[in-house]
Amino acid sequence: MDILNSPNNILLQVLSDDEKRSIFDKYGEAGLKGAGAGMGDFSNPFDLFESLFEGMGGVTGMGSRSSRNRPTQGDDESYNLVLNFKEAVFGVEKEIEITRLENCGTCDGSGAKPGTKSTKCSTCGGQGQVVSSARTPLGVFQQVMTCSTCGGTGESFTPCNTCGGDGRIRKSKRISLKVPAGVDSGSRLRVRSEGNTGRRGGPPGDLYVFIEVLSDPVLKRDGNNILYTCKISYIDAILGTTISVPTVDGTVDLKIPAGTQPGTTLVMAKKGVPYLGKQSARGDELVRVQVEIPKRLSSEEKKLIEELASLSNAKTANSRR
Ligand SMILES: [Zn+2]
Ligand SMILES: [Zn+2]
Numbered sequence: 001m002d003i004l005n006s007p008n009n010i011l012l013q014v015l016s017d018d019e020k021r022s023i024f025d026k027y028g029e030a031g032l033k034g035a036g037a038g039m040g041d042f043s044n045p046f047d048l049f050e051s052l053f054e055g056m057g058g059v060t061g062m063g064s065r066s067s068r069n070r071p072t073q074g075d076d077e078s079y080n081l082v083l084n085f086k087e088a089v090f091g092v093e094k095e096i097e098i099t100r101l102e103n104c105g106t107c108d109g110s111g112a113k114p115g116t117k118s119t120k121c122s123t124c125g126g127q128g129q130v131v132s133s134a135r136t137p138l139g140v141f142q143q144v145m146t147c148s149t150c151g152g153t154g155e156s157f158t159p160c161n162t163c164g165g166d167g168r169i170r171k172s173k174r175i176s177l178k179v180p181a182g183v184d185s186g187s188r189l190r191v192r193s194e195g196n197t198g199r200r201g202g203p204p205g206d207l208y209v210f211i212e213v214l215s216d217p218v219l220k221r222d223g224n225n226i227l228y229t230c231k232i233s234y235i236d237a238i239l240g241t242t243i244s245v246p247t248v249d250g251t252v253d254l255k256i257p258a259g260t261q262p263g264t265t266l267v268m269a270k271k272g273v274p275y276l277g278k279q280s281a282r283g284d285e286l287v288r289v290q291v292e293i294p295k296r297l298s299s300e301e302k303k304l305i306e307e308l309a310s311l312s313n314a315k316t317a318n319s320r321r
Pocket of ligand 1: 163
Protein backbone atom coordinates (compact mmCIF):
# COMPACT_ATOMS: atom_id res chain seq x y z
CA MET A 1 0.00 0.00 0.00
CA ASP A 2 1.36 3.42 -0.92
CA ILE A 3 0.60 6.25 1.45
CA LEU A 4 1.28 9.78 0.37
CA ASN A 5 0.76 13.08 2.07
CA SER A 6 -1.31 15.59 0.18
CA PRO A 7 -2.87 18.95 1.01
CA ASN A 8 -6.06 19.36 3.04
CA ASN A 9 -5.18 16.94 5.81
CA ILE A 10 -5.84 14.04 3.47
CA LEU A 11 -3.86 10.84 3.40
CA LEU A 12 -3.98 9.03 0.13
CA GLN A 13 -3.77 5.30 0.09
CA VAL A 14 -3.67 3.22 -3.04
CA LEU A 15 -4.95 -0.22 -2.26
CA SER A 16 -4.49 -3.34 -4.32
CA ASP A 17 -7.62 -5.34 -5.12
CA ASP A 18 -6.66 -7.92 -2.50
CA GLU A 19 -6.25 -5.30 0.19
CA LYS A 20 -9.59 -3.72 -0.70
CA ARG A 21 -11.34 -7.06 -0.66
CA SER A 22 -9.99 -7.94 2.76
CA ILE A 23 -11.07 -4.58 4.21
CA PHE A 24 -14.58 -4.96 2.81
CA ASP A 25 -14.77 -8.58 4.00
CA LYS A 26 -13.74 -7.58 7.49
CA TYR A 27 -15.61 -4.33 8.04
CA GLY A 28 -18.17 -3.90 5.29
CA GLU A 29 -19.00 -0.62 3.56
CA ALA A 30 -19.46 1.54 6.63
CA GLY A 31 -17.06 0.19 9.18
CA LEU A 32 -13.63 0.76 7.72
CA LYS A 33 -11.08 0.88 10.47
CA GLY A 34 -7.81 1.08 8.56
CA ALA A 35 -6.06 -1.87 7.01
CA GLY A 36 -4.16 -2.96 10.10
CA ALA A 37 -6.97 -3.09 12.66
CA GLY A 38 -8.44 -6.28 14.02
CA MET A 39 -7.74 -8.66 16.89
CA GLY A 40 -5.25 -7.29 19.35
CA ASP A 41 -6.27 -3.70 18.69
CA PHE A 42 -7.61 -3.08 22.17
CA SER A 43 -7.10 0.41 23.47
CA ASN A 44 -8.54 -0.42 26.88
CA PRO A 45 -7.57 -3.49 28.93
CA PHE A 46 -11.23 -3.95 29.89
CA ASP A 47 -12.14 -4.50 26.23
CA LEU A 48 -9.70 -7.36 26.03
CA PHE A 49 -10.90 -8.90 29.24
CA GLU A 50 -14.55 -8.54 28.32
CA SER A 51 -13.99 -10.21 24.96
CA LEU A 52 -12.29 -13.13 26.66
CA PHE A 53 -15.04 -13.28 29.24
CA GLU A 54 -17.72 -13.30 26.57
CA GLY A 55 -15.77 -15.99 24.78
CA MET A 56 -16.09 -18.18 27.87
CA GLY A 57 -19.85 -17.79 27.81
CA GLY A 58 -19.86 -16.23 31.26
CA VAL A 59 -21.86 -13.04 31.20
CA THR A 60 -24.19 -12.05 28.40
CA GLY A 61 -24.48 -8.54 27.07
CA MET A 62 -21.24 -7.50 28.72
CA GLY A 63 -19.46 -6.02 25.73
CA SER A 64 -22.18 -3.79 24.35
CA ARG A 65 -23.76 -2.45 27.53
CA SER A 66 -20.60 -1.78 29.46
CA SER A 67 -19.16 0.65 26.92
CA ARG A 68 -22.38 2.66 26.89
CA ASN A 69 -21.30 5.51 29.08
CA ARG A 70 -17.56 5.57 28.51
CA PRO A 71 -16.00 7.90 25.95
CA THR A 72 -15.33 5.76 22.88
CA GLN A 73 -13.79 6.64 19.55
CA GLY A 74 -16.28 7.13 16.70
CA ASP A 75 -16.39 4.68 13.80
CA ASP A 76 -14.90 5.55 10.43
CA GLU A 77 -17.32 6.50 7.68
CA SER A 78 -16.98 5.80 3.97
CA TYR A 79 -18.05 7.63 0.82
CA ASN A 80 -17.91 6.53 -2.82
CA LEU A 81 -16.81 9.27 -5.20
CA VAL A 82 -17.13 8.90 -8.98
CA LEU A 83 -14.80 11.06 -11.11
CA ASN A 84 -14.59 11.50 -14.85
CA PHE A 85 -11.37 10.66 -16.70
CA LYS A 86 -9.88 14.15 -16.73
CA GLU A 87 -10.83 14.95 -13.11
CA ALA A 88 -8.81 11.92 -12.03
CA VAL A 89 -5.86 12.89 -14.25
CA PHE A 90 -5.59 16.52 -13.19
CA GLY A 91 -7.23 16.47 -9.73
CA VAL A 92 -10.37 18.37 -8.76
CA GLU A 93 -11.99 20.11 -5.84
CA LYS A 94 -15.35 18.53 -5.02
CA GLU A 95 -18.05 19.41 -2.56
CA ILE A 96 -19.56 16.22 -1.19
CA GLU A 97 -22.42 15.59 1.20
CA ILE A 98 -21.74 13.00 3.84
CA THR A 99 -23.95 11.65 6.62
CA ARG A 100 -22.47 10.75 9.96
CA LEU A 101 -23.18 10.68 13.67
CA GLU A 102 -22.77 14.03 15.39
CA ASN A 103 -23.24 15.15 19.00
CA CYS A 104 -26.91 15.40 19.95
CA GLY A 105 -27.79 19.05 20.56
CA THR A 106 -30.68 18.22 22.89
CA CYS A 107 -28.60 16.48 25.55
CA ASP A 108 -25.22 17.90 24.49
CA GLY A 109 -23.90 14.40 23.94
CA SER A 110 -24.59 13.13 27.44
CA GLY A 111 -27.49 10.89 26.36
CA ALA A 112 -29.56 11.96 29.41
CA LYS A 113 -32.91 13.67 29.02
CA PRO A 114 -32.41 17.39 29.80
CA GLY A 115 -33.81 18.41 33.20
CA THR A 116 -33.63 14.90 34.62
CA LYS A 117 -31.20 13.94 37.32
CA SER A 118 -29.16 10.79 37.21
CA THR A 119 -29.72 8.33 40.03
CA LYS A 120 -27.58 5.75 41.72
CA CYS A 121 -27.27 2.58 39.59
CA SER A 122 -29.38 -0.15 41.14
CA THR A 123 -27.24 -2.99 39.75
CA CYS A 124 -23.99 -1.97 41.45
CA GLY A 125 -25.41 0.34 44.11
CA GLY A 126 -23.39 3.22 42.75
CA GLN A 127 -20.05 1.42 43.03
CA GLY A 128 -19.57 1.08 39.27
CA GLN A 129 -18.23 -2.43 39.80
CA VAL A 130 -19.71 -5.86 40.34
CA VAL A 131 -18.12 -9.12 41.41
CA SER A 132 -18.63 -11.88 38.87
CA SER A 133 -17.67 -15.51 39.13
CA ALA A 134 -16.91 -17.88 36.29
CA ARG A 135 -16.55 -21.63 36.47
CA THR A 136 -13.46 -22.89 34.60
CA PRO A 137 -11.67 -26.26 34.54
CA LEU A 138 -9.25 -24.80 37.08
CA GLY A 139 -11.99 -23.88 39.53
CA VAL A 140 -14.28 -20.92 40.16
CA PHE A 141 -12.71 -17.55 39.54
CA GLN A 142 -14.03 -14.37 41.04
CA GLN A 143 -13.40 -11.18 39.19
CA VAL A 144 -14.25 -7.56 39.89
CA MET A 145 -15.92 -6.27 36.75
CA THR A 146 -17.11 -2.90 35.56
CA CYS A 147 -20.89 -2.74 36.09
CA SER A 148 -22.56 -3.54 32.80
CA THR A 149 -25.69 -1.51 33.55
CA CYS A 150 -24.02 1.84 34.15
CA GLY A 151 -20.71 1.19 32.43
CA GLY A 152 -18.78 1.98 35.61
CA THR A 153 -20.23 5.41 36.21
CA GLY A 154 -22.39 4.22 39.13
CA GLU A 155 -25.30 6.26 37.79
CA SER A 156 -28.38 5.56 35.74
CA PHE A 157 -30.31 8.17 33.75
CA THR A 158 -33.47 8.80 31.74
CA PRO A 159 -32.50 8.61 28.06
CA CYS A 160 -32.77 11.73 25.86
CA ASN A 161 -35.80 11.62 23.53
CA THR A 162 -33.87 12.91 20.54
CA CYS A 163 -30.99 10.42 20.48
CA GLY A 164 -32.44 7.60 22.60
CA GLY A 165 -29.56 7.84 25.07
CA ASP A 166 -26.72 7.42 22.59
CA GLY A 167 -25.77 11.12 22.77
CA ARG A 168 -25.36 11.26 18.97
CA ILE A 169 -27.67 11.63 15.99
CA ARG A 170 -27.13 11.14 12.25
CA LYS A 171 -26.73 14.40 10.34
CA SER A 172 -25.59 15.36 6.87
CA LYS A 173 -22.77 17.78 6.22
CA ARG A 174 -21.19 19.24 3.09
CA ILE A 175 -17.43 19.14 3.00
CA SER A 176 -15.01 20.36 0.38
CA LEU A 177 -12.57 17.73 -0.82
CA LYS A 178 -9.32 18.36 -2.71
CA VAL A 179 -8.68 15.32 -4.89
CA PRO A 180 -5.01 15.29 -5.95
CA ALA A 181 -3.98 14.78 -9.59
CA GLY A 182 -3.19 11.22 -10.62
CA VAL A 183 -5.77 9.25 -8.64
CA ASP A 184 -7.30 6.15 -10.22
CA SER A 185 -10.07 3.67 -9.53
CA GLY A 186 -9.22 2.04 -6.20
CA SER A 187 -7.51 5.11 -4.74
CA ARG A 188 -8.66 5.89 -1.23
CA LEU A 189 -8.56 9.32 0.38
CA ARG A 190 -8.55 9.52 4.14
CA VAL A 191 -9.93 12.70 5.67
CA ARG A 192 -8.98 12.87 9.30
CA SER A 193 -11.67 13.34 11.95
CA GLU A 194 -14.57 13.67 9.47
CA GLY A 195 -16.05 10.27 10.42
CA ASN A 196 -18.61 9.60 13.15
CA THR A 197 -18.16 11.53 16.37
CA GLY A 198 -17.16 9.52 19.43
CA ARG A 199 -19.56 8.59 22.21
CA ARG A 200 -19.52 10.71 25.38
CA GLY A 201 -16.89 13.08 24.01
CA GLY A 202 -14.65 10.38 22.53
CA PRO A 203 -12.54 11.30 19.45
CA PRO A 204 -14.16 11.12 15.99
CA GLY A 205 -13.37 8.49 13.40
CA ASP A 206 -12.02 9.25 9.92
CA LEU A 207 -13.78 9.57 6.58
CA TYR A 208 -12.58 7.28 3.79
CA VAL A 209 -13.38 8.37 0.24
CA PHE A 210 -13.24 5.52 -2.28
CA ILE A 211 -12.60 6.67 -5.83
CA GLU A 212 -14.02 5.22 -9.02
CA VAL A 213 -12.95 6.68 -12.36
CA LEU A 214 -15.20 6.57 -15.43
CA SER A 215 -13.54 5.38 -18.62
CA ASP A 216 -12.95 7.65 -21.63
CA PRO A 217 -14.28 6.54 -25.05
CA VAL A 218 -10.91 6.93 -26.83
CA LEU A 219 -8.15 7.31 -24.24
CA LYS A 220 -7.28 4.32 -22.08
CA ARG A 221 -5.31 4.58 -18.90
CA ASP A 222 -2.42 2.27 -18.06
CA GLY A 223 -1.06 3.48 -14.72
CA ASN A 224 0.56 6.84 -15.49
CA ASN A 225 0.58 6.26 -19.26
CA ILE A 226 -2.33 6.86 -21.61
CA LEU A 227 -2.90 4.52 -24.54
CA TYR A 228 -4.37 5.57 -27.88
CA THR A 229 -4.69 3.70 -31.18
CA CYS A 230 -4.64 5.56 -34.50
CA LYS A 231 -5.38 4.29 -38.01
CA ILE A 232 -3.44 5.47 -41.06
CA SER A 233 -3.52 4.36 -44.69
CA TYR A 234 -0.76 2.16 -46.12
CA ILE A 235 0.28 5.09 -48.31
CA ASP A 236 0.71 7.38 -45.25
CA ALA A 237 2.68 4.59 -43.56
CA ILE A 238 5.02 4.42 -46.56
CA LEU A 239 5.37 8.15 -47.25
CA GLY A 240 4.92 9.51 -43.70
CA THR A 241 2.32 12.06 -42.56
CA THR A 242 1.17 14.25 -39.66
CA ILE A 243 -2.02 13.34 -37.76
CA SER A 244 -4.09 14.97 -35.00
CA VAL A 245 -4.08 12.98 -31.76
CA PRO A 246 -6.46 13.54 -28.83
CA THR A 247 -4.61 13.97 -25.50
CA VAL A 248 -5.71 15.07 -22.02
CA ASP A 249 -4.17 18.46 -22.92
CA GLY A 250 -6.28 18.75 -26.10
CA THR A 251 -5.53 17.79 -29.70
CA VAL A 252 -1.83 17.60 -30.58
CA ASP A 253 -0.11 17.04 -33.96
CA LEU A 254 1.95 13.85 -34.24
CA LYS A 255 4.46 13.21 -37.04
CA ILE A 256 4.29 9.68 -38.45
CA PRO A 257 7.71 9.01 -40.01
CA ALA A 258 8.00 7.55 -43.53
CA GLY A 259 8.28 3.76 -43.45
CA THR A 260 6.35 3.31 -40.19
CA GLN A 261 5.62 -0.40 -39.66
CA PRO A 262 2.15 -1.67 -38.63
CA GLY A 263 1.86 -2.00 -34.84
CA THR A 264 4.58 0.59 -34.13
CA THR A 265 4.13 2.49 -30.85
CA LEU A 266 5.03 6.18 -30.95
CA VAL A 267 5.70 7.96 -27.64
CA MET A 268 4.27 11.40 -26.91
CA ALA A 269 6.42 12.30 -23.92
CA LYS A 270 4.79 13.83 -20.82
CA LYS A 271 1.26 13.73 -22.23
CA GLY A 272 0.22 11.13 -19.67
CA VAL A 273 -1.02 11.21 -16.06
CA PRO A 274 0.80 13.20 -13.34
CA TYR A 275 2.41 11.08 -10.63
CA LEU A 276 0.59 11.23 -7.30
CA GLY A 277 2.34 13.57 -4.90
CA LYS A 278 4.77 14.96 -7.53
CA GLN A 279 2.64 16.80 -10.03
CA SER A 280 5.59 17.95 -12.19
CA ALA A 281 6.37 14.37 -13.25
CA ARG A 282 4.02 12.87 -15.83
CA GLY A 283 3.64 9.64 -17.75
CA ASP A 284 3.51 9.50 -21.57
CA GLU A 285 0.82 8.98 -24.17
CA LEU A 286 1.60 5.86 -26.21
CA VAL A 287 0.17 5.91 -29.73
CA ARG A 288 -0.13 2.56 -31.45
CA VAL A 289 -0.22 2.81 -35.24
CA GLN A 290 -2.63 0.60 -37.16
CA VAL A 291 -2.08 0.48 -40.93
CA GLU A 292 -5.16 0.01 -43.06
CA ILE A 293 -4.84 -2.06 -46.23
CA PRO A 294 -7.67 -1.33 -48.73
CA LYS A 295 -9.93 -4.28 -49.57
CA ARG A 296 -10.93 -2.82 -52.93
CA LEU A 297 -8.97 -0.79 -55.45
CA SER A 298 -10.13 1.27 -58.42
CA SER A 299 -8.90 -0.02 -61.80
CA GLU A 300 -6.43 2.87 -61.95
CA GLU A 301 -5.09 2.11 -58.46
CA LYS A 302 -4.83 -1.56 -59.38
CA LYS A 303 -2.80 -0.69 -62.47
CA LEU A 304 -0.39 1.41 -60.42
CA ILE A 305 0.02 -1.29 -57.77
CA GLU A 306 0.70 -3.86 -60.51
CA GLU A 307 3.36 -1.52 -61.92
CA LEU A 308 4.85 -1.31 -58.43
CA ALA A 309 4.77 -5.10 -58.23
CA SER A 310 6.63 -5.56 -61.55
CA LEU A 311 9.14 -2.89 -60.47
CA SER A 312 9.78 -4.74 -57.24
CA ASN A 313 10.02 -8.10 -59.11
CA ALA A 314 12.62 -6.63 -61.45
CA LYS A 315 14.55 -5.34 -58.42
CA THR A 316 14.51 -8.81 -56.85
CA ALA A 317 15.60 -10.43 -60.13
CA ASN A 318 18.48 -7.91 -60.43
CA SER A 319 19.69 -8.58 -56.94
CA ARG A 320 19.74 -12.36 -57.63
CA ARG A 321 22.04 -11.93 -60.60
ZN1 LIG B 1 -29.66 13.42 23.01
ZN1 LIG C 1 -23.90 0.14 37.88
